[in-house]
Amino acid sequence: MNRPQHVPVLLDEVLQFLNVRPGGVVADMTLGLAGHSSAIAKRLGAKGRLICFDRDAEAMLAARARLEEVRAELGAEMPELRFEPRAFSEAAEAIAPGSLDGLLADFGVSSLQLDEAHRGFSFRSEGPLDMRMNTQAGETAGQVVNQADEEELANLIYEFGEERRSRRIARAIVRARPITTTAELARVVSAAAPPMKGDKIHPATRTFQALRIRVNNELGEIQSLLKCAGSLLKPGGRLVLISFHSLEDRLVKDAFREGAKRGELEVLTKKPVVAGEEEERTNPRSRSAKLRAAEKTGLRA
Numbered sequence: 682m683n684r685p686q687h688v689p690v691l692l693d694e695v696l697q698f699l700n701v702r703p704g705g706v707v708a709d710m711t712l713g714l715a716g717h718s719s720a721i722a723k724r725l726g727a728k729g730r731l732i733c734f735d736r737d738a739e740a741m742l743a744a745r746a747r748l749e750e751v752r753a754e755l756g757a758e759m760p761e762l763r764f765e766p767r768a769f770s771e772a773a774e775a776i777a778p779g780s781l782d783g784l785l786a787d788f789g790v791s792s793l794q795l796d797e798a799h800r801g802f803s804f805r806s807e808g809p810l811d812m813r814m815n816t817q818a819g820e821t822a823g824q825v826v827n828q829a830d831e832e833e834l835a836n837l838i839y840e841f842g843e844e845r846r847s848r849r850i851a852r853a854i855v856r857a858r859p860i861t862t863t864a865e866l867a868r869v870v871s872a873a874a875p876p877m878k879g880d881k882i883h884p885a886t887r888t889f890q891a892l893r894i895r896v897n898n899e900l901g902e903i904q905s906l907l908k909c910a911g912s913l914l915k916p917g918g919r920l921v922l923i924s925f926h927s928l929e930d931r932l933v934k935d936a937f938r939e940g941a942k943r944g945e946l947e948v949l950t951k952k953p954v955v956a957g958e959e960e961e962r963t964n965p966r967s968r969s970a971k972l973r974a975a976e977k978t979g980l981r982a
Contacts, residue, residue, distance in 0.1 A: 689716030690967040691923060694954050695785060696720060698921045698974035704728040705782035708913070710769035710906065711735065715744035717785060719751050722760050729760035732776065736768040736815040739800075768815070770905035772913060781913050786906060787923040789970065790893070802893060804867035804885045810860065812889075812896045822892045826866060831855045841900075842891030843927065846874040850888055863889075890926065903929060907936040911945055914977040920946070921974045924953075930971050937975050949974040 689695070695717055701707060703726035709718045712735040722731055733748075735741045741764065752759045765775050769786060790802055802812050810823035829837070835851035838844045853873035860866050867885040876884050894900060910920055924930035930953060940946030953971035960967045 688964045690970045691972050694972055695921055699783040699919050706730045707783040708732040708781055710786040712744045713740055715747040722751050725760035727758050731760050732763045734765045734769045741766050770902045773909040776913050778912050779915050781918050783919045784910055785921045788929050789925045804863050804889055807862055807864040812893045814897050822896050827859050837895050838888050838891045841894040842887035844887035849873050903932050916977055916979040918977045924971045925969050933973050946975040947978055
């Protein structure tokens, strides 16, 4: 199958902070197109084990193909692979406590989701208003856009999109309904809240972010993972999390701070690690990435 071009963000930093060693056990909670996992597999070796989570069936299929290419390259040095086609909020149901040397989660939307118009994640191409990571379950963005009342829309755009002009946008959406495509929604939002001087992002960016977070319960998923992540690690195991907006990063920062207060985690990144100029130039999606890492202490988490 043809795969979109995919460049994993902060790859060198991920490998550094995960401290992947031969024979280790690592869980990639957001497999995506297996960019990070491919590099991790090459370091784990034949005695290692890699557990791969993703609730997106299309991404899982593409990732399996990518990892088969890695298997062809490594041969007998390929680690054991285990695929978990489920949300990472269910990690505690699939992984034994204290069994991981490393846990990685990249909370960004994958290239597959952004670049395939039929998935409805991007305002840059015409597609249905879907935005579901698991296309087999849950309400679509179209249902939210066309069924939520004006106040609910305004609140979610303000809270999840951090959009100051949320009420104006919600009013315009209600007046324009029914709205059926990504391009149509982008036009409605752009007309209601045109770019202001100094804006570096498309005027529909925050509204699309808010809808995606709502449809996929993204913040709730992250909170569930943060509650169990420490318990899944061995003492000395590493937790590496990549966020792409302030709502995600705040959850991670607060969880690490609380873990450190309890003596269960040692925070390895005083400030979030961000992409360098070269990576930003070659991979624009890395510009908003923030990596935080922590190590489990010998105390119970």
